[in-house]
Amino acid sequence: MRDAILNAVSDLRARSPLVHSLTNYVVMEVTANVLLAAGASPLMAHEPEELDDLLAIASALVLNIGTLDKNWIASMEKAGEAANRHGKPVVLDPVGAGASRLRTETSLRLLERVRPKVLRGNASEIMALAPEAAAARGFSKGVDSTNASFEAAPAALFLAKKYGCVVSVSGAEDWITDGRTTLLVKGGTPLMTRVTGMGCSSTALTAACAAVACSPLIAAAAAMAMMAAASNRAAATAGGPGSFLPAFLDALFTLKPAEAAACVHPADE
Amino acid sequence: MRDAILNAVSDLRARSPLVHSLTNYVVMEVTANVLLAAGASPLMAHEPEELDDLLAIASALVLNIGTLDKNWIASMEKAGEAANRHGKPVVLDPVGAGASRLRTETSLRLLERVRPKVLRGNASEIMALAPEAAAARGFSKGVDSTNASFEAAPAALFLAKKYGCVVSVSGAEDWITDGRTTLLVKGGTPLMTRVTGMGCSSTALTAACAAVACSPLIAAAAAMAMMAAASNRAAATAGGPGSFLPAFLDALFTLKPAEAAACVHPADE
Amino acid sequence: MRDAILNAVSDLRARSPLVHSLTNYVVMEVTANVLLAAGASPLMAHEPEELDDLLAIASALVLNIGTLDKNWIASMEKAGEAANRHGKPVVLDPVGAGASRLRTETSLRLLERVRPKVLRGNASEIMALAPEAAAARGFSKGVDSTNASFEAAPAALFLAKKYGCVVSVSGAEDWITDGRTTLLVKGGTPLMTRVTGMGCSSTALTAACAAVACSPLIAAAAAMAMMAAASNRAAATAGGPGSFLPAFLDALFTLKPAEAAACVHPADE
Numbered sequence: 001m002r003d004a005i006l007n008a009v010s011d012l013r014a015r016s017p018l019v020h021s022l023t024n025y026v027v028m029e030v031t032a033n034v035l036l037a038a039g040a041s042p043l044m045a046h047e048p049e050e051l052d053d054l055l056a057i058a059s060a061l062v063l064n065i066g067t068l069d070k071n072w073i074a075s076m077e078k079a080g081e082a083a084n085r086h087g088k089p090v091v092l093d094p095v096g097a098g099a100s101r102l103r104t105e106t107s108l109r110l111l112e113r114v115r116p117k118v119l120r121g122n123a124s125e126i127m128a129l130a131p132e133a134a135a136a137r138g139f140s141k142g143v144d145s146t147n148a149s150f151e152a153a154p155a156a157l158f159l160a161k162k163y164g165c166v167v168s169v170s171g172a173e174d175w176i177t178d179g180r181t182t183l184l185v186k187g188g189t190p191l192m193t194r195v196t197g198m199g200c201s202s203t204a205l206t207a208a209c210a211a212v213a214c215s216p217l218i219a220a221a222a223a224m225a226m227m228a229a230a231s232n233r234a235a236a237t238a239g240g241p242g243s244f245l246p247a248f249l250d251a252l253f254t255l256k257p258a259e260a261a262a263c264v265h266p267a268d269e
Numbered sequence: 270m271r272d273a274i275l276n277a278v279s280d281l282r283a284r285s286p287l288v289h290s291l292t293n294y295v296v297m298e299v300t301a302n303v304l305l306a307a308g309a310s311p312l313m314a315h316e317p318e319e320l321d322d323l324l325a326i327a328s329a330l331v332l333n334i335g336t337l338d339k340n341w342i343a344s345m346e347k348a349g350e351a352a353n354r355h356g357k358p359v360v361l362d363p364v365g366a367g368a369s370r371l372r373t374e375t376s377l378r379l380l381e382r383v384r385p386k387v388l389r390g391n392a393s394e395i396m397a398l399a400p401e402a403a404a405a406r407g408f409s410k411g412v413d414s415t416n417a418s419f420e421a422a423p424a425a426l427f428l429a430k431k432y433g434c435v436v437s438v439s440g441a442e443d444w445i446t447d448g449r450t451t452l453l454v455k456g457g458t459p460l461m462t463r464v465t466g467m468g469c470s471s472t473a474l475t476a477a478c479a480a481v482a483c484s485p486l487i488a489a490a491a492a493m494a495m496m497a498a499a500s501n502r503a504a505a506t507a508g509g510p511g512s513f514l515p516a517f518l519d520a521l522f523t524l525k526p527a528e529a530a531a532c533v534h535p536a537d538e
Numbered sequence: 539m540r541d542a543i544l545n546a547v548s549d550l551r552a553r554s555p556l557v558h559s560l561t562n563y564v565v566m567e568v569t570a571n572v573l574l575a576a577g578a579s580p581l582m583a584h585e586p587e588e589l590d591d592l593l594a595i596a597s598a599l600v601l602n603i604g605t606l607d608k609n610w611i612a613s614m615e616k617a618g619e620a621a622n623r624h625g626k627p628v629v630l631d632p633v634g635a636g637a638s639r640l641r642t643e644t645s646l647r648l649l650e651r652v653r654p655k656v657l658r659g660n661a662s663e664i665m666a667l668a669p670e671a672a673a674a675r676g677f678s679k680g681v682d683s684t685n686a687s688f689e690a691a692p693a694a695l696f697l698a699k700k701y702g703c704v705v706s707v708s709g710a711e712d713w714i715t716d717g718r719t720t721l722l723v724k725g726g727t728p729l730m731t732r733v734t735g736m737g738c739s740s741t742a743l744t745a746a747c748a749a750v751a752c753s754p755l756i757a758a759a760a761a762m763a764m765m766a767a768a769s770n771r772a773a774a775t776a777g778g779p780g781s782f783l784p785a786f787l788d789a790l791f792t793l794k795p796a797e798a799a800a801c802v803h804p805a806d807e
Contacts, residue, residue, distance in 0.1 A: 024313070025294050025297050025313070025563050026297040026298055026301050026311075026313050027298065028298075028563050028564040029298055029564055029565065029566075029567055029568060029734060029735065030298060032564055032734035032735075033733060033734050033779065033780075036731075036732045036733065036734060036779060037732060037778065037779050037780065042564075042734065043634075043637075044562070044563070044564050044604075044605055045605060045606075045634070045638075046605065046607060047606055047607040047608065047640060049608075049638075049640050050638035050639070050640040050641065053637065053638035053639060053640070054637060054638055057637060066313075067313055067314060067315065068314075068316055069315060069316040070316065070318075096312075096314070099312075099322065099323060099326060100314075100318075100319035100322035100323055101319070101322060102316060102318050102319040102322070103319065193305075194305045194306060194522065195302060195305065196298060196301035196302050196305060196311065197298065197301075238519075239519045239523075240306065240518060240519030240520070240521075240522035240523055241302065241305060241306050241518050241519070241522055242302075242306065242514065242515035242516060242517060242518025242519040242520075242521075242522070243515045243516070243518075243519050245515070245780065246515060246780035246781045246783070246784060247780060247781070248780060249778060249779050249780025249781075250776075250777045250778030250779070250780040250781050251778070251780075252778075252780075253732065253778035253779055253780070254777075254778055293582070294563050294566050294582070295566040295567055295570050295580075295582050296567065297567075298567055299567060335582075336582055336583060336584065337583075337585055338584060338585040339585065339587075365581075365583070368581075368591065368592060368595060369583075369587075369588035369591035369592055370588070370591060371585060371587050371588040371591070372588065462574075463574045463575060463791065464571060464574065465567060465570035465571050465574060465580065466567065466570075507788075508788045508792075509575065509787060509788030509789070509790075509791035509792055510571065510574060510575050510787050510788070510791055511571075511575065511783065511784035511785060511786060511787025511788040511789075511790075511791070512784045512785070512787075512788050514784070515784060
């Protein structure tokens with residue numbers, strides 16, 4: 001498994017996949033910078049008329065509902081269909097699922113219609129999408145999670161099986177499952193929760209890895225591991241969230257594949 | 270009064286209010302990072318269908334018209350109504366009021382209909398909203414103010430009384446009034462005018478403080494004081510606007526309440 | 539020629555032109571920060587109703603199609619017309635031309651209707667706009683160029699003559715022509731390609747220079763030279779793309795006009 005992670009990180013740099021994102025306004029710049037620092041290329045566009053052209057050349061697609069509205073939801077559905085038509089992997093980030101009925105319903109509709117390879121969210125969001133499996137706790141802090149990732153395990157397993165996707169739950173430890181095999185990613189720093197877009201950037205990186213990795217499970221783990229390993233390095237020098245972000249991007253740029261692979265553990269290890 | 274400022278800054282960290290912003294595209298990321306560094310949580314969303322759900326869980330609302338259009342204006346009115354319905358304080362930033370008729374009229378309509386607790390702008394913007402009180406000078410530099418904050422004092426007093434709100438005028442010194450009591454915030458650095466979003470971030474921080482402070486006047490002063498105190502620290506090490514921003518965020522993250530309180534002065538001190 | 543570059547850079551600081559941009563969401567913040575660090579003032583707005591008011595006070599206009607949609611295209615046409623009516627120079631950045639039919643056609647329509655003073659793009663984009671002059675190579679990496687700037691020379695000369703504009707082709711060396719005189723800008727670092735918005739920021743800086751320089755050719759060269767000179771300085775200390783950006787902004791803030799002028803060379807030197 002660690003060899004597969006090593007290969008995913010190396011191949012990301014070697015092949016520089018083009019990641020098309022329909023994501024929220026708040027994190028567009030940082031997401032693009034994370035992709036570029038990691039060795040991928042960002043592309044962002046939402047006009048329905050050009051989505052088929054762009055998904056033909058893109059390597060993967062991110063759907064992130066952070067600042068959704070009716071027009072963007074329609075564009076996301078169209079982009080998802082185009083990605084499927086062109087055989088490009090899709091990663092869904094259900095930002096704020098549970099905080100509004102619209103977010104929960106939109107996430108479920110995208111899961112149903114687009115069938116993403118990976119669903120990546122925090123514990124609160126994942127639990128909100130599977131009330132059958134886990135009574136979702138009150139959503140109290142917007143896009144912040146107040147639950148540990150393992151608390152979402154029943155919901156994650158349920159969703160992985162129902163939609164045939166990998167579910168990647170971020171938290172102090174990341175909990176990643178395809179419904180059969182579960183991987184943990186350890187590392188990172190609480191400072192990540194004081195910089196906007198770290199979760200959304202990990203979603204974009206998951207899509208970049210999905211374009212090159214041997215499986216969606218490995219892609220999801222490799223992406224979270226790159227985030228964790230780069231954060232570990234940045235936290236060693238940062239004086240706060242302001243200096244953390246440039247240090248994090250520098251670390252991502254110079255990251256060795258082995259640093260990432262060292263953060264990934266089988267759940268039963 | 271300084272005790273109230275100390276409490277506001279402490280309570281911001283302790284209670285981590287969730288600030289919902291309908292703000293301009295340019296400053297969304299920096300605004301979110303300022304809120305996070307200060308100890309609050311950001312939430313940004315504009316789809317009318319979900320605004321009531323989100324204002325139910327948010328602690329305060331920012332309306333910032335920087336990149337307004339017809340759809341966003343409608344969302345802002347709807348968000349303002351929802352905030353009022355749920356008893357959450359609203360802060361309005363009339364970005365560029367005076368630069369176009371649309372901006373001036375939209376700001377006045379939001380003041381009239383939403384009745385924000387705090388109106389926060391630069392001197393040119395505040396003067397443009399009260400031509401009865403101050404012949405507004407020509408708006409020559411977009412969203413930059415060419416007037417000192419005290420020049421807007423007559424307009425600020427007029428607006429505070431007319432709309433029953435606090436008016437917070439930013440400048441080299443910030444001039445903050447509820448129509449009876451006036452506070453000054455001293456500190457900060459000209460470098461702040463060479464980084465985009467410092468004014469908009471102070472608006473968001475004002476909303477965060479309004480969720481926890483004993484009064485809108487104290488909230489407005491506490492927010493400007495946090496900006497000033499963190500800027501003072503960052504200016505001591507910054508080599509220009511590029512290194513200023515990370516240093517500012519680090520300073521905000523580690524700011525002591527007393528550093529902020531030391532920047533606030535009664536107008537007649 | 540170098541005197542003209544020196545004057546453009548000095549005048550930019552002295553006159554602080556107000557640059558109105560209709561640009562893409564991804565780069566709005568970094569573009570504003572680049573303009574501010576260089577000494578100009580940013581303004582971003584897209585609501586058709588206020589464009590005439592704003593172009594009356596702006597000094598120059600940027601049209602950047604990076605995240606175009608039907609509404610924004612209409613706003614761009616309206617803004618271009620307003621800029622022409624008020625005699626303000628327009629700079630067009632055809633982001634991703636060639637990647638979708640919509641981008642290519644929108645760029646050509648804006649060239650035809652708005653008649654920008656400067657067209658600034660990378661080699662792939664410029665070649666995609668003049669298939670008559672250069673069989674455009676496959677567009678494989680979204681908004682990244684895979685061609686050296688000089689490869690776009692035939693297309694650039696063709697477009698410069700056809701539309702009576704300056705064409706500024708960015709690359710490891712920048713290749714800038716008005717159809718008669720060609721200037722090269724040498725300098726910069728590959729790290730610029732690992733930070734989002736460097737190309738878009740050079741477009742905004744071109745507009746700022748166009749408001750003060752003696753000709754569009756000098757404006758285009760001065761802007762690219764400021765980017766190159768500031769990048770040279772930042773690259774000397776940066777540990778990666780994360781630390782590059784703050785260092786770049788600091789360098790731009792303290793840049794001496796002679797540092798920029800030293801990067802500009804006649805094509806036949």
